[in-house]
Amino acid sequence: MNNQKTVPNRLANEKSPYLLQHANNPVNWYPWSEEAFDKAQEEDKPVFLSIGYSTCHWCHVMARESFEDEEVAQLLNRDFVSIKVDREERPDIDSVYMSVCQALTGSGGWPLTIVMTPGKEPFFAGTYFPKRGRSGGVGMIELLEFIHEAWRKDKKKLIAEGQKITSFIKENMETDSKGAVSEDTLIEQAKHYFRKTFDEKWGGFGPMPKFPSPHNLLFLMEQRDEHSLRMAEKTLVQMYRGGLFDHIGGGFCRYSTDERWLAPHFEKMLYDNALLMLAYAQGYAETGNELYGKVAEKTAAYTKQELTAEEGAFYCGQDADxxxxxxxxxxxxxxxxxDVLGEEEGKEFCARFDITASGNFEGKSIPNRLKDPQYEAIPQEGQLAKLRQYRKERTNLHRDDKVLTGWNGLMIAALCRTARLLRRPEYLERAERAADFIWNNLQQNGYLNARWRQGHAAHAGTLEDYAFFAWGLLECYRSTFCADYLKRAIRIGERMLEQFFDGEHGGCFLYGKDSEQLFIRPKETYDGAMPSGNSVAALVMDRLAFYTGEDRWLCAKEKQREFMKGRAGERPAAHSFFLWQLSREKDDAQLICVSEGELTATQFNDFDTEVIVKTKANQQTMEEIAPFLREYPIPKEGAVYYLCRGQRCESPVKSFSELEEKYKKGD
Known part of the structure; x- marks a missing residue:
């Protein structure tokens, strides 16, 4: 019953690797399009929507069990119009219909299964369905037969149910709230939550499955208290020691299925590795522990080897299967x-990495260092290189080679900061190449596309694309003092305000006002695997307010901050990226430098703060970007440094060593 249809369906003309994985299914899939909904309307059929992504294990399982099956395909083709969506290409569609699944079932995940009316109103939601029901659960065949019969007998009831569900979702969307809770209270409440849920033995927070959530660790490290730092460090160490970290090839998998970080869900995603690289680099900067620096470097090496396109941009990830x-x-x-290392070296390697005859994962062993008391000692690179080559020859690992604007923005920002923290200028070069690629291929007049693949850019960018890429550009400026990056960040920020920002209540909508309008337009603020677009938008607005001094950015910054404080008051720990920024701003310094000659960004690597530089060479450009800089004259020789903290500026100094002393005193 699993003979595949040889004639490709409509997905064959798409660029998404996920959609192309389904192009030869016997299901007559449509991409998300008005054509599909018009067909459903004309033929009076419900729409079957399936959302997933190319490196998702359970998406593959459901595809093999159901979508490659002729019997399932016959029911879908006869009674439904079927649509496939790549959640990474269309996070707007995914978010809206995931909110339906969560409202109806209390949970969500992928593959996401939705059945809706031709008017796009959902009346059924779920996730994974096998072909036939088992263990008391419904199967795909039973589900499709039941819905078809219900549609045939009482279509009006299902349409009314869909209208009721969409009305409920609209009415129960999070309301815009004012910040009634102080910043200090929010931070203390988040710290209390993390203390309460911390796993003292294995690190991490809450029960299994355990997610890395590096923004939580960044927040904790910023608190400067012993207990918060201990929780962050314990988690950094245990994530590295377990199988979540790929000890052979570097980089991190998606999450751990157990409490010890041993058995991961094996897919590797660009955004996880960007943020984890940053968290480990920050851990090194905070503690001086060389292990954290090595893990950050191995993660950077993994992304260079496996996730970097020839043109310099970054791919999405690698499959679990x-x-x-x-x-x-x-x-x-x-x-x-x-066999690979020889008996003597091989036995030693197996002992260190817990590779045994009985195994720790389905009869084989995930390399890990949970039992190794000398876990900080990195094995010889020659051994690792041999094992990397062996496993590449042993089996293939699918790579999703889409380039996503937002995810690239995260990696660009992480590489820039890691370059400064670890003194690795080659990371900055990689970040700049990617930033230039996104600017030249996915941007036009400040508007962003979400995805590039095989020379083709598509899909209007969402808030995450604009906020994450603007952050990446700002980090490029901070790491180079190249004014072009600042100009680009301002351009993207302007479009972000135009397309997404609610100027009356604060907060940014998920998708732009010129994008396809779905039945709800949410403002997402909770951090998930990635920080929310609104959290990063708050960072961007704050930085642009400093860099430009313009009222529009100062006003936007304050409205966004109050909006985010109101949302964070509901669940502070779920807004840790925003609280990380608030924590940094409490003691943060800002530095304005004017100089007759050139200043290099590397001079300021020890200054973990924003720096703006005006020189004789860039004076005209910088005064156009930041008119307030006209009030800062260029000296006839040397440089003058203006250090500000909070709302006050200290007396200017002309000596760099004196500046360093002033900065360290207030640090």
């Missing part, structure tokens, strides 16, 4: 290790 088996690429038997 190889040859249809989850984790097959990553696990080993002792015999394999000894």
């Amino acid at each position: 190889s040859d249809g088996v989850e984790g097959k690429y990553y696990v080993f038997s002792p015999g394999e290790i000894m």
Whole structure:
């Protein structure tokens, strides 16, 4: 029953790797399009919507069990109009319909399964369905037959149900609220939550499955108290020691299925590795522990080797499955290790990395260092290189080679900051290449597309694309003092305000006012695997307010901050990226430098603050960007440094060593 149809369906003309994975299904899939909904209207059929992504294990399982099956395909093709969506290309569609699933079932995830009217009003939601029901759960065949019969007998009831659901979702969308809770209270409440949920033995927070959530660790490290730092450090160490970290090839998997960080969900995503690289680099800067710096470097090396396009941009991620088996690429038997390294080195390696005959994952072993008391000692690179080559030859690992604007923005920002924290200028070069690629291929007149693949850019950018990329550009400026990056960040920020910002109540909508309008237009603020677009938008507005001094950015910054404080009051720990920024601003300094000669950004690597530079060479450009700089004259020789903290500026100094002393005193 699993013979695939040889004639491709309509997905064959798409660029998304996920949609192309389904192009030869016997299901007559449509991409999300008005054509599909018009067909449903004309033929009086409900719409079956399936949302997933190319590196999702359970998406693959459901595809094999249901969408490659002729019997399932026959029901879908006869009684429904079927639509496939890549959640990474269309996060707006995914977010809106995921809110339906969460409202109806109390949970969500991928693959996401929605059935709706031709008017796009959902009346059923769920996630994974096997072909036939088992263990008391419904299967795809039963579901499709039930819905078809219900539509045939009482279509009006289902349409009314869809209208009721959409009305409920609209009415219960989070309301715009004012910040009634002080910033200090929000920070203390978040710290209390993390203390309460911290796993003292294994690190991390809450029960399994455990997610890295690096923005939580950045927040905790910024608190400057012993307990918060201890929680962050314990988590950094244990995530590295477990199987979540790829000890052979570097980089981190998506999340851990157990409390020890041993058995991960094996997909590797660009955004996780960007933020984790930053968290480990920050950990190194805070503590001087070389292990954290090495992990950050190994993560950077992984993204260069596996997720970097020839043109310099970054791909989305790598699959959890190889040859249809989850984790097959990553696990080993002792015999394999000894065949590659030789008996003596192989036995030593197996002992250090817990590779045993009985195994720790479905009969084989995930390399880990949970039992190794000398876990900080990094093995010889020659051994790791041999094992990396062996596993590449052993089996294939699918890579999603889309370039997403927002995710690239995160990696650009992370590489820039890591370059400064670890003194690795080559990371900055990689960030600049990616920033230039996005600017030249996914941007036009400040408007962003969301995705590029095989020379083709598509889909209107969402808030995350604008906020994350603007952050990346701002970090490029901070790391180079190149005014072009600041000009670009301002341009993207202007479009962000125009398309997404609610000037009356504060907050930014998920998708732009010129984008396709779905039945709700949410303002998402909770941090998930990534920080929310609104959290990063708050950072961007704050930085642009400093860099330009313009009232529009100062006003936007204050409205966004009050909006975010109101939302964070409901669940402070779920807004840790925003609270990280608030924590940084409490003691943050800002530095204005004017100089007759050039100043290099590397001079300021020890200054973890925003720096704006006007020189004789860039005077005209910088005064256009930041008119307030006209009030800061360029000296006849040397430089003058203006250090500000909070709302007050200290007396200017002309000596760099004196500036360093002033900065350290207030640090």
